[in-house]
Amino acid sequence: MLTEVTATRYVTPLREGGSLPGIVEADDLGTYVMKFTGAGQGRKTLVAEVVCGELGRRLGLRVPDLVRMQLDPVIGLSEPDQEVQELLRASGGLNLGMDFLPGSLGFDPLAFEVSSVEAGRVVWFDALVGNVDRSWRNPNLLVWHGELWLIDHGATMIWHHNWPTAERAAARGYDASDHVLASFAPDVARAAAELAPLVTEELLTEVVALVPEEWLVDEPGFDSPAELRRAYARILAERAAGIGDRVTVGERSTDGPSRVPGWLATELPRRAVK
Template structure:
């Protein structure tokens, strides 16, 4: 399970996106960006954050720590903003926190660089999980202490908004045209060779076990939270099995767009953290 904290103070809203996350302090003296179960996008955003964030971590991709954050509706009256008051009342209970990275910058492809190996792994992973939200318009990647950090995965796994269509989602092509890292010569085929064998049913089962029952209860069409978990595992296993339907297009897009800008020579100034990614043979 994810580490658990209790929120002690609401610091400030982060008015970005539709989920209205907030910066909160917790009883472990840490500060977290909290996404709320009572926001308009609901609990499924929190589920996607955990499943995709923890799967990324298991594959060696850099993601800030995720925690479950207990929020008490009694905090609401002390907030001057009526919208925040309403959100806190609607989010009484278990919410999702992401470790706050002070001083982090949005990853600007014009200011920072990314090696083709790392770019390929992120692009492949976003295609696997159907991430429509890591573009140059909305990077959802931070640069902190000289390293990238992947954030905001609530817009992934869109099949869980329409479970009857989950089987069709498995082979759906991924549009990489506006992806944040498409211009860095992403090595997609190498990423697939390194990462695809790691995405097993066993790993996915372990990842789904991190999602609290509370966020999976009362899912229409499912008799138990265990069956909901199995459905997520089946959908992602099916996505891996259907790579022949979406991987060639992804490789082609990377080859066509990968020379749009000058990228560093392979191995030059190679960050230490990149050497320890799973499947890394260099």
């Protein structure tokens, strides 16, 4: 089970996130980025954060620690922003916290070098979970102490928003043309060979068991949270088996700063952030 803490002070909202996450302090003296059940995307966003974040960690990727976070809406009474107050009132009870990485920088592909091996592991993982939100437009990567950290997995496993179509999702490929790491020649084949065998039934069962049961109740088409957990594990297992062969990297979309993967290496020299 994830560690459980209680929010003690609401510090400030993070306006960059579409769900309006906030920085909060907790009773373990830690500082967290809190994601709310009352946000517009709902509890499935938090389910995705837990499943994909904890799966990524077990595959050796760097993901900030996640915690179960209890919220008493009263802590936001002094917040002057009406939108924030409404969000806090709608999110009383159990929410999700992500360890705040002080001093971290948003990933900039012009300023930070990523090896083809590491790029391949991130791209393969994003293909596995169907991440649509790790593009050059919105990298959802941080650089902390000179290392790459993965954040914000709420826009993954899109199939769980429409379970009747989820089985077909297992056979879909992954277009990484707009992926923020596409220009680093990601070695997806090597990543698949190393990581796919690790995605076992036991591992997936362990990961989906971390999702709080109250976020899984009353899902249409499922008789119990246990049945729903098995569905998550089944889809991810099916994707892990062959997704490495279905990753494509073509031309970037036309509204980007470039059209061709590799443009960073040819147009501007990179420098590593120390």
